[in-house]
Amino acid sequence: ETGVTQSPTHLIKTRGQQVTLRCSSQSGHNTVSWYQQALGQGPQFIFQYYREEENGRGNFPPRFSGLQFPNYSSELNVNALELDDSALYLCASSPGQGYGYTFGSGTRLTVV
Amino acid sequence: QQQVKQSPQSLIVQKGGISIINCAYENTAFDYFPWYQQFPGKGPALLIAIRPDVSEKKEGRFTISFNKSAKQFSLHIMDSQPGDSATYFCAASLNQGGKLIFGQGTELSVKP
Numbered sequence: 001e002t003g004v005t006q007s008p009t010h011l012i013k014t015r016g017q018q019v020t021l022r023c024s025s026q027s028g029h030n031t032v033s034w035y036q037q038a039l040g041q042g043p044q045f046i047f048q049y050y051r052e053e054e055n056g057r058g059n060f061p062p063r064f065s066g067l068q069f070p071n072y073s074s075e076l077n078v079n080a081l082e083l084d085d086s087a088l089y090l091c092a093s094s095p096g097q098g099y100g101y102t103f104g105s106g107t108r109l110t111v112v
Numbered sequence: 113q114q115q116v117k118q119s120p121q122s123l124i125v126q127k128g129g130i131s132i133i134n135c136a137y138e139n140t141a142f143d144y145f146p147w148y149q150q151f152p153g154k155g156p157a158l159l160i161a162i163r164p165d166v167s168e169k170k171e172g173r174f175t176i177s178f179n180k181s182a183k184q185f186s187l188h189i190m191d192s193q194p195g196d197s198a199t200y201f202c203a204a205s206l207n208q209g210g211k212l213i214f215g216q217g218t219e220l221s222v223k224p
Contacts, residue, residue: 004155031209042118042201042214043156056211090155097209100146103155 004029004104006091012110018079021107023091025072032074033101034066035090043090049074050096081111116204118215125222131189133218135202138183142204146212147176147187150199159200160187161208192222 005024031050035043045058049068063079092101117136125131148156162169162176169176175188202215
């Protein structure tokens with residue numbers, strides 16, 4: 001299977017709730033990154049996983065956490081949702097150093 | 113020092129014209145400079161990328177010009193077409209496969 005698949009495509013949550021976003025990468029893509037894209041802005045790096053270990057994190061609080069699984073899928077979890085968490089969340093995967101990233105179409109999260 | 117500044121914020125070009133988008137960076141350790149194209153409801157897609165040891169790279173109608181001393185790089189879209197109408201993001205990273213720092217984006221509209 002080619003490409004990066006994200007689910008769900010859209011999600012509405014209430015402030016204070018928790019959410020899990022999912023990403024399925026191509027086979028062999030052992031590096032996955034998550035980005036947050038607010039409306040009208042460029043994507044902001046949240047964190048990166050390599051072979052199931054976090055190996056880089058952006059300026060996001062600990063309530064943003066992630067997991068990467070051996071089957072090249074990954075999750076982004078956000079606890080205690082705030083209104084400002086409303087954004088498009090993008091997953092991007094890569095075979096590793098020296099290769100570029102392929103982005104998914106994202107999950108549009110709305111917090112009300 | 114981690115910022116990438118992009119201009120203009122929006123651009124209107126006639127069909128067949130040249131679209132030019134500019135970016136400036138601060139961190140001289142950046143080693144990889146990609147450009148992404150994003151359509152509404154989709155994730156960013158890699159258009160073309162350059163490393164700092166090259167001053168220009170061309171792929172079809174898309175050209176990156178890179179000025180290492182000025183810490184600037186630009187995207188030129190030749191013979192712009194209505195189908196090129198999208199948001200364009202420049203980015204920079206310390207290495208290909210690493211964390212991407214994105215510019216703020218340029219919304220391009222090509223008029224028929």
